[in-house]
Amino acid sequence: xxxxxxxxxxxxxxxxxxxxxxxxxxxxxxxxxxxxxxxxxxxxxxxxxxxxxxxxxxxxxxxxxxxxxxxxxxxxxxxxxxxxxxxxxxxxxxxxxxxxxxxxxxxxxxxxxxxxxxxxxxxxxxxxxxxxxxxxxxxxxxxxxxxxxxxxxxxxxxxxxxxxxxxxxxxxxxxxxxxxxxxxxxxxxxxxxxxxxxxxxxxxxxxxxxxxxxxxxxxxxxxxxxxxxxxxxxxxxxxxxxxxxxxxxxxxxxxxxxxxxxxxxxxxxxxxxxxxxxxxxxxxxxxxxxxxxxxxxxxxxxxxxxxxxxxxxxxxxxxxxxxxxxxxxxx
Ligand code: UDP
Numbered sequence: 650x651x652x653x654x655x656x657x658x659x660x661x662x663x664x665x666x667x668x669x670x671x672x673x674x675x676x677x678x679x680x681x682x683x684x685x686x687x688x689x690x691x692x693x694x695x696x697x698x699x700x701x702x703x704x705x706x707x708x709x710x711x712x713x714x715x716x717x718x719x720x721x722x723x724x725x726x727x728x729x730x731x732x733x734x735x736x737x738x739x740x741x742x743x744x745x746x747x748x749x750x751x752x753x754x755x756x757x758x759x760x761x762x763x764x765x766x767x768x769x770x771x772x773x774x775x776x777x778x779x780x781x782x783x784x785x786x787x788x789x790x791x792x793x794x795x796x797x798x799x800x801x802x803x804x805x806x807x808x809x810x811x812x813x814x815x816x817x818x819x820x821x822x823x824x825x826x827x828x829x830x831x832x833x834x835x836x837x838x839x840x841x842x843x844x845x846x847x848x849x850x851x852x853x854x855x856x857x858x859x860x861x862x863x864x865x866x867x868x869x870x871x872x873x874x875x876x877x878x879x880x881x882x883x884x885x886x887x888x889x890x891x892x893x894x895x896x897x898x899x900x901x902x903x904x905x906x907x908x909x910x911x912x913x914x915x916x917x918x919x920x921x922x923x924x925x926x927x928x929x930x931x932x933x934x935x936x937x938x939x940x941x942x943x944x945x946x947x948x949x950x951x952x953x954x955x956x957x958x959x960x961x962x963x964x965x966x967x968x969x970x971x972x973x974x975x976x977x978x979x980x
Contacts, residue, residue, distance in 0.1 A: 895934025
């Protein structure tokens, strides 16, 4: 199939691009490279440097090639930044996304696969979380993802667009060539590995007084190759729906640090810091819906394997990708 990947120079977009190409699809990547990395874009893909908010560029892109689907990864994705600057998140994740949808509508692109997030559930009491769990985001990032899912629902009903929202839990891990680099880096596993490498003096543990077994937050970490594979499986769907994507097993911040110490064989210094605003104590997925409907199964569910893949990548790329990325808005 012919697929347009927005944000294909970013972490999950680049891995999905690679996997799509490996499985014989034709891929065009659209990325403005303000945060993404040119080296992360597979050489086999066509590459367009540009913004999903650029209606003229989208028109040109869609008139040149008839795409079967768009995989929409381009978004701002840092929770703390979304709290301090919500305007940026509504602009990049909602307004710019609408621009993309309008261009798709005008050019009759039939399908979109959207990077949604477990952040749409907010702070649910009951674990694991199913797709029916009440949606109640606690920060602008989660709000924008939920807003866009709703836009997709109504566009689907009115215009016949097929839209699949994939609600990722905590994307983690690396492939041989592609890994996680954000600036600033706020995610747990890359920061723990940076501390292991000596690039950070310690890992900050944001709160140890949560109502969880060891007092630190629990998350469901999922390998990016499993996320990529879920995207590819959804291409065969002819309906509008949403799926959770996680392993169904939660690990605390302390367990992630201990596992990393085992993987790296290094004692990692830690510092207990105040809670980070908006962090729910626990987020664990029930992904049975995608397992039943599409036969998706995580191939790399073990936390140790996920961390090992990210550690190998970081050792080979201690400074990240070679070109410096600018600190910016979206990827
Ligand atoms: N976290 C932490 N130290 C860090 C980064 C994250 O203690 O340097 C915690 C964070 O508060 C959350 C968990 O680790 O409870 C996962 O955070 P991350 O940013 O990786 O993903 P999120 O669940 O926020 O999307």
